[in-house]
Amino acid sequence: MRIAIVTGASSGIGQSAAVQIARRGTGVILTYHGNRSGALDTVATIEKDGGTAVALPLDTGRSETFPAFRDSVATALRATWQRDSFDHLVNNAGSSATAPFEQTDEDMFDTLMRVLLKGPYFLTQTLLPLLADRGAIVNVASNAASSAGLEPGYSAYGTMKGGLIVLTRYLAKELSARGIRVNSVSPGSTRTRIADDAFARYPDVVPTLAAKTALGRLGEPDDIGMVIAALLGADHAWITAQDIEVSGGYNL
Template sequence: MPIALITGGNRGLGRSCALALAEAGVDIVYTYRSDAGTTADEIAKLGRTAATLPLQVGALEDYDAFVASLRTTLRENWDRDDIDFLVNNAGVGLGGSIAQTTIEDFDTMMNVHFRGVYFLTQKLLPVIADGGRIINFSTGLARFTDGNNTYSAYASMKGAIEVFTRYLAQEVGPRGITANVVAPGPIGTEFGGGAMRDNAAVREAMGNRAALGRIGEPEDIGAVVATLLTNPVGWITGQRIEASGGTLL
């Protein structure tokens, strides 16, 4: 049975990915920062096995201990020492114009969204089975601006992730591992304070910018990730797949 590791699987897009993969027959290990949430219980109701591990993605000094804990968890729950899929999802949304962005906020986003993904993936490469698949999350904001000069630093980190993923795909290709980017557009989650989820006016305004006439929901992204990981699309690698409903075409 395939096993996926999802960072930040306790809520938002990570949770939607975990549930979509569980429905497709995948067992899940997911990380959380402070509260594991109910995702594991929901996965169990779908008949799959779930395990949770604490991880602060920006804390690179903890990665060796995390990988050791992951290996122990894999042995205890599955009698395995590797995973099939890695989904680098965990993130933090800190907004501000270029003029307003502080060095502290910039460094936080750098550590979580770029340094963290880069070096966590590095540590996990020996744990990913040959023939496995990696998904890194970017954002539609790496292609279009948000119109309010709010997410320049965040989007810049995601642009770096897109370049990293192409190099990653080249490096792991000889092992039969694919690496791709999923770039969500506006999605109704708690990101950025939850306005896209809770504010009807914001939802309508952003939905009007999409060809499909609505913003996305977490389940839309979970379905994309599950399709890329569990279907026979292993000939796709090093690519950016934008799932934005056709925002700002």
């Protein structure tokens, strides 16, 4: 059985990705930070479908904790699947904050950098000894890093996600000797709990975003989760170093 690690899988895109990956016959180690009940809900959904999953805590903004997390992963692999390695990594965990460029302070910038760019960079590096050859990595970026997704207030967030897309290409190049594929997906506006559940708090923005989307609606977590799961599979074994926008045609 193949095993995938999905970070930030207690809700939203990460939760969907974990469930969709498990439905394709892959065991899942999923992480959470501050929403343990959501992570346990993800595990329960996977187990109800006949899959196997383990939930582990992880703060992707604290790289000093990554070696201990790697040890926890190694323990879970042995105890649950009798494996010493895993096959897929989905760097999904994130946070969001917006402010006009003139009002973006260093604390906001540094927090986004630690979680969205430094976190995936050094978490991948830390886990690399456990990642099996011919595996696959998917980094969850954002169309805020592309010309189609540019919206005022996202300069810091989009900059970090743009860095993640560049990192994707470098990882694809450097890990290709081991047969490891690395791609990124760039969601558009998607109905998740990001930014402190902003869509629930400000439902009036939804029609505006839907009107700017060619397919006429807001994205749902499964719209993204199914693409992530597919990219990890054998059907897409000849795709690497690509960023795939999954936005329903935002600003098309």
